[in-house]
Amino acid sequence: MNKIKKIIIAGVVLSFGAVAGLAGASHSWGGYHWARTSNPFTVKLGDNLSTLWDSYLGTTSYDWSLSNVLDTSIVSGNSNPKNCKPVAGRVEVCNNKYGRNGWLGIASVWVSGTHITQGAVKVNDTYFSTAKYNTPAWRNLVLCQEVGHAFGLDHQDEDFNNPPLGTCMDYSSDPTLNQHPNQHDYDMLEEIYAHLDTVTTLSQSSASSAGQEIDHNNPKAWGKVIRTSSDKHSSLHELDLGKNNKVFTFVIWAE
Numbered sequence: 001m002n003k004i005k006k007i008i009i010a011g012v013v014l015s016f017g018a019v020a021g022l023a024g025a026s027h028s029w030g031g032y033h034w035a036r037t038s039n040p041f042t043v044k045l046g047d048n049l050s051t052l053w054d055s056y057l058g059t060t061s062y063d064w065s066l067s068n069v070l071d072t073s074i075v076s077g078n079s080n081p082k083n084c085k086p087v088a089g090r091v092e093v094c095n096n097k098y099g100r101n102g103w104l105g106i107a108s109v110w111v112s113g114t115h116i117t118q119g120a121v122k123v124n125d126t127y128f129s130t131a132k133y134n135t136p137a138w139r140n141l142v143l144c145q146e147v148g149h150a151f152g153l154d155h156q157d158e159d160f161n162n163p164p165l166g167t168c169m170d171y172s173s174d175p176t177l178n179q180h181p182n183q184h185d186y187d188m189l190e191e192i193y194a195h196l197d198t199v200t201t202l203s204q205s206s207a208s209s210a211g212q213e214i215d216h217n218n219p220k221a222w223g224k225v226i227r228t229s230s231d232k233h234s235s236l237h238e239l240d241l242g243k244n245n246k247v248f249t250f251v252i253w254a255e
Helices: 010-018 051-064 136-149 185-191
Strands: 041-048 070-076 092-097 102-114 115-124 224-226 233-243 247-254
Touching: 010 070, 051 070, 051 136, 070 115, 070 224, 070 247, 092 136, 102 136
Parallel strands: 041 070, 041 092, 092 115
Antiparallel strands: 102 115, 102 247, 224 233, 233 247
8 A cells, every 4th residue: 555644634733732742652552563574564454344334444444554664454354243253363353232341442462472463353332323422433533543552552642631632542532533543653653663573473374372362341351450541441451371472452431
């Protein structure tokens, strides 16, 4: 895909500048990254979504592929949307009515050492079928954010009351300006993937699945809470699987 950077509109620049201290900080989570031997590389997004969500996955894939270091490709899903079982070397993306469990979107990312090996992203139609969240802006924000975690990105800001940063990696009560990545996200990806590896974790044959499925209806199964957001909800969990294998689970809760 042609690497054309997005032009940031003036209104977003002003919002960005209002919280420059936050936006200027690193939002890599521990330097975790896909192992690969060249840039740009391609992350497969397994489409286990209903037709209602397909266009939003297309937008998310396009937006993240504007990065200079990575591309994404949408491929047929290999999972049952009800459990969204991860597949080594790729990211499975699913939607379903997962129930009133509190979360709007969730992403679990498996790592071995410092390398990402697989990911699973879920969006919860129990909430997206309500008037508040059944909007293009909310669907774009949540799907873009959860997929972004699977590349090694953290949130830029976790205070819902701060002015929007103009990126989907920002928590906000109003998703209007936060539907897509911003330049800081692309710059962060270039920093994360500045080096090359001698191996790859981007294929089923070369990546280790390194562990178990995660019960996303049971927060106790997500491991210890690493961080909470301004609304006192957990935003990041870490589950230690042993032998230097872990699962990180990022969560955005419904209000």
